[in-house]
Amino acid sequence: MRVALFVACFNDALFPGTGRAVTALLERLGHEVVFPADQTCCGQMHWTTGYHREAAGLARGFTEAFGGGDVIVTPSASCAATVRHAYPRIAEAAGDPGLADTARDLAVYELAEFLVDVLGVTDVGASFPHRVAYHPTCHSLRSLALGDRPLRLLRQVKGLELVELPAAGECCGFGGSFAMKNADVSVAMVADKVRHIRETSADVVCAVDNSCLAHIGGALSRLRGGVRVAHLAEILAGTEAT
Amino acid sequence: MTPSFERSSAGTTPSSQGPGAAAGPARDRAPKFSAAARTALADTRQRANLAAATAALRARRAAATAEADDWERLREAGRAIKDLTLLNLDAYLEELEGAVTAAGGTVHWAADAAEAGRIITRLVRDTGETEVLKVRSAVAQEIGLDEALRRAGIVPRDTGLAELIVGLEPGDRPSHMLYPAMHRNRAQVRELFARELPGAPADLPDDPEILAETARARLRERMLPAKVAICGANFLVAETGTAVLVESEGNGRMCLTLPDTLITVAGLEKTVPTWADLEVFLQLLPRAAAGERMTAATSTWTGVTPGDGPSAFHLVLVDNGRTSALADEAGRAALRCIRCSACLDVCPVYERTGGHPYGPVHPGPIGAVLTPLTRGVESAADASLPYASTLCGACADVCPVKIDIPDLLVRLRGRVVESRRRRPVPTPELAMMRTLAWTLGDRRRYEVALRRGTRWARLLSRGGRIRRLPGLLGRWTDARDVPAPPAQSFRAWWESRPGRPGGRR
Numbered sequence: 001m002r003v004a005l006f007v008a009c010f011n012d013a014l015f016p017g018t019g020r021a022v023t024a025l026l027e028r029l030g031h032e033v034v035f036p037a038d039q040t041c042c043g044q045m046h047w048t049t050g051y052h053r054e055a056a057g058l059a060r061g062f063t064e065a066f067g068g069g070d071v072i073v074t075p076s077a078s079c080a081a082t083v084r085h086a087y088p089r090i091a092e093a094a095g096d097p098g099l100a101d102t103a104r105d106l107a108v109y110e111l112a113e114f115l116v117d118v119l120g121v122t123d124v125g126a127s128f129p130h131r132v133a134y135h136p137t138c139h140s141l142r143s144l145a146l147g148d149r150p151l152r153l154l155r156q157v158k159g160l161e162l163v164e165l166p167a168a169g170e171c172c173g174f175g176g177s178f179a180m181k182n183a184d185v186s187v188a189m190v191a192d193k194v195r196h197i198r199e200t201s202a203d204v205v206c207a208v209d210n211s212c213l214a215h216i217g218g219a220l221s222r223l224r225g226g227v228r229v230a231h232l233a234e235i236l237a238g239t240e241a242t
Numbered sequence: 243m244t245p246s247f248e249r250s251s252a253g254t255t256p257s258s259q260g261p262g263a264a265a266g267p268a269r270d271r272a273p274k275f276s277a278a279a280r281t282a283l284a285d286t287r288q289r290a291n292l293a294a295a296t297a298a299l300r301a302r303r304a305a306a307t308a309e310a311d312d313w314e315r316l317r318e319a320g321r322a323i324k325d326l327t328l329l330n331l332d333a334y335l336e337e338l339e340g341a342v343t344a345a346g347g348t349v350h351w352a353a354d355a356a357e358a359g360r361i362i363t364r365l366v367r368d369t370g371e372t373e374v375l376k377v378r379s380a381v382a383q384e385i386g387l388d389e390a391l392r393r394a395g396i397v398p399r400d401t402g403l404a405e406l407i408v409g410l411e412p413g414d415r416p417s418h419m420l421y422p423a424m425h426r427n428r429a430q431v432r433e434l435f436a437r438e439l440p441g442a443p444a445d446l447p448d449d450p451e452i453l454a455e456t457a458r459a460r461l462r463e464r465m466l467p468a469k470v471a472i473c474g475a476n477f478l479v480a481e482t483g484t485a486v487l488v489e490s491e492g493n494g495r496m497c498l499t500l501p502d503t504l505i506t507v508a509g510l511e512k513t514v515p516t517w518a519d520l521e522v523f524l525q526l527l528p529r530a531a532a533g534e535r536m537t538a539a540t541s542t543w544t545g546v547t548p549g550d551g552p553s554a555f556h557l558v559l560v561d562n563g564r565t566s567a568l569a570d571e572a573g574r575a576a577l578r579c580i581r582c583s584a585c586l587d588v589c590p591v592y593e594r595t596g597g598h599p600y601g602p603v604h605p606g607p608i609g610a611v612l613t614p615l616t617r618g619v620e621s622a623a624d625a626s627l628p629y630a631s632t633l634c635g636a637c638a639d640v641c642p643v644k645i646d647i648p649d650l651l652v653r654l655r656g657r658v659v660e661s662r663r664r665r666p667v668p669t670p671e672l673a674m675m676r677t678l679a680w681t682l683g684d685r686r687r688y689e690v691a692l693r694r695g696t697r698w699a700r701l702l703s704r705g706g707r708i709r710r711l712p713g714l715l716g717r718w719t720d721a722r723d724v725p726a727p728p729a730q731s732f733r734a735w736w737e738s739r740p741g742r743p744g745g746r747r
Contacts, residue, residue, distance in 0.1 A: 007732050009682065013692055014725060016732035023736075035736045041682040046675060048633060050655030054679035061683060073461040089649070093656060140634035175632025182630060184280045188594045189632075190722070218722030220262045221707055 001119075002032045004070035006108065008210075009041040009081045015210045018075050021237035022111060025124060025139040026056055027215040028071070028237075035158035038065035047090055049177045056094035059087050072108040073119070075233045077208045080110040085143060110140065111233055112208055112226065116149040121158050127240040129159030132230075133202035135193070150208055150232055157235060158239050163200040163228040167192070174215035190219045205229045272623035274546045275610075275630040277597035279591075291427045292596050299587040302533025303640065310529060319522045326576035327515055328568055334480040334513045335559070341483025345545020347555035352385075358560045359390030362472065362505055365556050367505050371455040371470045373397045377487070377494045378405055379474025380419060380581055381509050381560050385602045387472070398472070401436050401493040403457045407431055410438040417597035418605060419583040420531055425596045461493060471497040471552075475508040476580065478521060478557075481516045484544040485557065488527055488537045495541050500643060504543075504552040511565050511577040523580060530582040530642035563616030572653045576611045577645040585637035585647060591630060600627065608638040611650045619658045628654035670714075689733070696727045 003026055007019040014086060023033050043058030060084065066072050072082050083106060091100035115121055140146045154162050173179070173189025193216055197205050205220075207213050209229055217229035262418040282288065288679075307313045327334055339349040350365075352358035367373055374391065376382065376398045388398045400409060404423040408414045411434060416422030423431070432448035442456055462501075473494060477486040485506050487494045498504060516521050528534040546555050567573030586592045586606030598604030601623060604612045610627040629695055633648040641647065662669050681691045702708050703726030711719045718724065 009688070013696060014727050016728055016735055019732035020735060035733070037733065038685045039737075040685060040688040046679055047676065048655070050628075050657075050659035051675045051679065052650070052656040052659070054675060057679060057683055086652075089652075093653075132307055137637075138632070138634040166668060169636075170738045171632045171634035171636070173590070174631060175634070178629065178632045180714065180717045181626075182276045182279060182591075183720060185274065185591055185594055185630075186632075186720040189285050189590055195315055214725065215722065218718070218724060221723040222709075222721060225674075236601060 002034060003114075004066055004068060004072045005033050006039055006066065006072050006074040006076075006079065007035070007073055008076040008122055010214075011075060011210055012100055013169075013215065015231065016103075017229040018019050018233050021231070021233040022073065022075050023179070025126075025233060027238045029121065029124060029237075031119075034070065036065045036068065040065075041077045042077055043178055044086070047082065049084050050106070052090065052093045055086075055090050055095060056099065058082075058089050058095075059103065060099055063087075063099065063106065063193055066106060066108075067102070067174045068114050071107060073111055073114045074108065075208065075231060077137055077144050077146065077209065078211060080108050080113070081106045081143035082138045095159050099141045110144055110146065110208060112140075112146055112150045112153055113144065115153060115221050115236075122152045124153065124156070124236050126156075126236045126238050127160075127226070128162055128235045128238045130203045131161045131163055131167040131201065132204045132206050132235065133197055133200045133213070134168070135164040135165055135172065135197075135207045136168055137207050137212045140208045141169055145192065150206075153232065153236060154206065154229065157238075158240070160235070163202050165202075166196045166204075168196075170218050172212050174212045176211070179215060186215075192221065193220050194225060198225065202227060204236055206232055208232050246516065266693075272601060272621065273599075274622050274626035275599050276626060279595040279630070282595045282599055287427070287430075288596055289426045289594060291425055292593055294427075295421065295424045296587045296588060296593045299533065303584060303587065303629060304669050306533040307640075308389060309415075310525070310586075313529075316522060316646050317642055319403040320580075320642055321578060322528045322579075323514065323519045323522060324643050327513060328577055330510060330575045331510060331513065331568065335510060337515075338478055338480040338483055338513055338547065341481065342545060342555075345483050345555075347545040347557055350556060350558045352558055352560045352562070354410065354562050355385035355526055355560075358385045358507065358558055359387060361395060361558055362387060362507065363390055363394040364551045365503070365505055365558075366391070366470055366472075367394065369470050369554075371396075371503075373468070373470075374505075375398060375465060375468040375471040375501065375600055376400050376405075377471070377473035377489070377497050378416075378422065379472075379507060380604070381507055381615050382472065383561075385560060386505075387561060389509070398535050399468070401465055401497055403454060403491060406461060407434060407456050407465070410434050415598060415602065416605075419581050420581075425598075437579055465493070465496050465500060466499045468497070468657065470503045471501040471741075472505045473497055475512055476527065477514050477520055478508060478512045479515075479517055479520055479542075479566055480513055482544055484517075484542050486520065486524075487541045488524070488531075488539075489541075490532070490538045491537045495539050498541050498543055499551050501552055503554040503556070505556045507558040507560060509560050509562070511579075512570075525580055526642040527580055530573070530580075530636075530640065531582045567615050572650050573615060575610070575645055576615050576650055577610065578645055579608050580643060583641055584640040584642065588636040588640050589631075590634060590636065591632065600630065607651075608632060608645070609649045611645075611647060611654065614654050614655070614657070615650075619654070619661050625658045625661070628652075628658060628745065675715075692731055692733075696729065696731065699724075699727050700729065 011018045028054050043055040047055035087103035088100050172193045173186040179186045213229040350361045391398045407423040418424040428448045435442045436446045475485040476488045530539045589607050592606045600609045610630050614624050628651045637647040681687045708724040
């Protein structure tokens with residue numbers, strides 16, 4: 001299958017390893033990956049912060065960049081949720097029914113969703129000999145309803161010990177602009193998330209959104225927490241050879 | 243399809259002329275949510291009280307909703323009934339007025355908070371009394387009823403346990419819709435009663451039953467001689483003109499039956515068409531609100547009955563911004579709210595800040611919607627409320643009438659930004675977000691910015707992380723590191739791949 005990779009601007013700049021991992025994984029599974037170079041940002045940040053006119057412009061840009069008809073895969077649950085659930089609202093707010101129609105035709109999948117639902121695989125031949133706690137991010141849990149798909153993928157990874165994260169479904173406190181506008185509450189929330197992570201004695205915290213992981217990882221790093229963060233794609237891309 | 247939220251509301255409810263701005267607590271000098279939250283977060287005892295109370299409520303609610311086989315169908319029915327009622331509210335309100343009048347009651351219409359206050363103070367004055375009993379009511383708080391009564395020389399006497407607790411400590415206020423004293427634990431209540439309640443022994447134990455009994459004795463003294471009572475209503479049944487109050491203490495029922503004059507004050511949106519509709523909500527509310535199958539006291543009253551209960555019944559129906567909120571889809575969705583408070587108890591923000599930072603009337607996620615919806619977003623405090631959420635969605639999952647609170651918050655954020663665009667000088671955030679959108683709007687501009695930004699960020703980093711960012715970004719690095727961006731972006735790596743299979747299109 002030919003897959004158009006939407007890497008997400010955030011990953012492009014800060015977490016290019018995640019994009020490389022998605023590429024390696026999908027190619028290992030025998031699929032062709034293309035990277036539409038006109039892609040920038042889906043407009044999530046502008047939409048959720050209230051800049052709805054600007055979000056509409058970015059959404060139009062996204063539909064143009066990904067108008068080729070390929071299946072779109074992204075290692076960002078919140079960006080997938082934006083295209084799937086927010087674009088119709090962005091189009092409505094902008095009075096642009098054309099945008100809503102174009103957006104409806106886009107087949108965008110978060111990575112775990114694509115692997116389990118579209119490709120029908122849970123064992124991707126990965127090896128990752130570490131103790132891992134999985135944090136279900138809010139968009140993956142409540143907006144995309146990924147359920148246990150990421151866990152089913154992780155359970156098939158050779159050498160990986162999956163530990164249960166207490167209060168896993170509680171938000172880490174990132175929330176996009178919330179992390180800046182309400183920094184104190186945001187930090188109070190991540191403090192509890194970090195406490196739960198450390199209770200598990202995990203070496204690695206895994207999630208399907210690097211934005212949330214930047215928040216959790218940023219707090220762990222400041223505290224010298226001794227736990228690192230890794231996107232699901234990076235774990236699934238790992239093999240015994242790597 | 244209704245027009246967009248921002249455009250349909252533009253010019254209809256700016257807070258400078260909005261109905262809610264006419265009276266009620268002043269918000270112009272009120273702190274923004276973030277500032278008030280900082281104070282609340284520092285209160286470690288309150289943090290512990292809230293964490294324990296919300297955790298207990300979450301567990302109780304989860305159990306009570308799990309055992310109801312048709313819970314999801316009940317939620318859907320609740321949503322549908324409210325939507326249909328709100329779409330045809332004018333007709334149901336006429337039916338309600340006719341039925342209340344036929345049953346011997348009198349209906350009064352209050353366009354805003356000030357008018358509601360005037361009507362109620364006049365009704366009390368007409369009885370010649372200078373004291374009134376009150377049962378907690380969100381709308382009474384919304385219209386600033388206590389202040390209006392006091393200005394008219396009338397003393398309001400609260401009858402709930404939580405109101406007694408909150409009222410004993412100067413400067414304290416309710417922090418939750420159902421449990422206004424949730425931020426206090428029993429040790430604090432014991433200390434407060436021993437110190438402030440006349441007749442309470444100094445060795446009062448912190449046993450909840452004994453504390454409640456002590457309060458009850460005190461509250462009964464207030465209730466027995468009362469001639470006038472003011473209460474809210476959870477529902478108003480249009481077909482019979484019946485008001486419904488759901489409560490756990492029974493103080494409401496005493497207030498409904500003892501006085502000669504009963505004044506019920508309620509928002510227009512409390513109307514339900516029929517008793518069959520009411521049945522749905524009497525199943526939804528107790529489970530969603532308190533994790534109970536049924537609430538201890540559910541009272542219904544219809545007009546007056548000679549020789550039984552009050553001889554005069556007044557129903558004051560309050561608009562105060564509701565009609566204009568009903569003009570669009572988002573406003574109608576918000577007004578489905580039945581004030582169960584489930585969204586407060588599951589909210590990770592509320593759990594840590596409590597209700598006070600949300601302002602004086604509506605706490606929690608739904609408060610962050612209702613306050614700016616009815617008051618507008620001109621003041622910094624009101625405008626900060628839609629941003630008091632991570633949009634995590636836990637609230638939408640539990641709402642018994644399926645209000646998509648995160649969606650409404652995002653729409654209200656749009657309203658905030660639109661109002662700031664109309665200001666002569668752009669805010670720094672507006673300028674930054676515009677520049678960012680311009681940069682992201684074109685691949686070439688984005689790539690230049692990506693390269694420059696990466697170089698700049700790598701200069702700030704040490705040992706692979708950035709410990710301090712300048713300006714507004716410093717709010718992030720106050721407590722969190724930022725990983726140094728790798729020298730090679732993803733797209734730079736892609737360009738460098740040998741052969742670039744399927745690369746540039």
